Amino acid sequence: MAHIKLAEGLPGIRGLFAFRPETAKPLCELGDVLLHQPNSLTAADRELIATYVSSQNDCFYCQTSHGAIAAYHLGGDESTVAEVKKDPLTAPISDKLKALLAIAGKVQKGGKQVHSEDIEKARQQGATDREIHDTVLIAAAFCMYNRYVDGLTTWAPQDLESYRERAAAVATGGYQRIPATIG
Numbered sequence: 001m002a003h004i005k006l007a008e009g010l011p012g013i014r015g016l017f018a019f020r021p022e023t024a025k026p027l028c029e030l031g032d033v034l035l036h037q038p039n040s041l042t043a044a045d046r047e048l049i050a051t052y053v054s055s056q057n058d059c060f061y062c063q064t065s066h067g068a069i070a071a072y073h074l075g076g077d078e079s080t081v082a083e084v085k086k087d088p089l090t091a092p093i094s095d096k097l098k099a100l101l102a103i104a105g106k107v108q109k110g111g112k113q114v115h116s117e118d119i120e121k122a123r124q125q126g127a128t129d130r131e132i133h134d135t136v137l138i139a140a141a142f143c144m145y146n147r148y149v150d151g152l153t154t155w156a157p158q159d160l161e162s163y164r165e166r167a168a169a170v171a172t173g174g175y176q177r178i179p180a181t182i183g
Helices: 012-019 021-035 043-056 060-073 078-086 095-109 116-124 129-151 160-173
Strands: none
Touching: 012 021, 012 060, 012 129, 021 043, 021 129, 043 060, 043 078, 043 095, 043 129, 060 078, 060 129, 060 160, 095 116, 095 129, 116 129
16 A cells, blocks of 8 residues: 555556656656667667666566566567566676666666776777766666655556556657556
């Protein structure tokens, strides 16, 4: 049961967005810029960063919803998502994404955990300054989103199919539509 009265049937951050639509708008816009709009990092890579950080923060709702979106972008490959959450260094992803996930993992622990050698490793794997920037911002934003969702103990469905069904709509339509399609 959530710490505040939220609309029934709206899981995770969607219930919070319905509770406070005026804060939902900028949070959705940020999510859309970081995860959906064109970028040199694929949408799958960016969703994997969000999923990994959310799993490190033990946020069931965010890691499951963004994991489903990442899997959608990967053609339904849920095993890669699971492997990234378990150990990105051994997951079947690019070396560049492994280096970026290492940075994201450090941001999740605290921004000052990121050192110049972490950035240099990412650059050696072909990461651009923008990709490094966006990785850090995705990781920081998801620490906020995770704490928002879990700090108010929002409801999270346990059936994975509901996340898979919603993943296609978000993957194709983006995050700015979320407040308009909360129900």
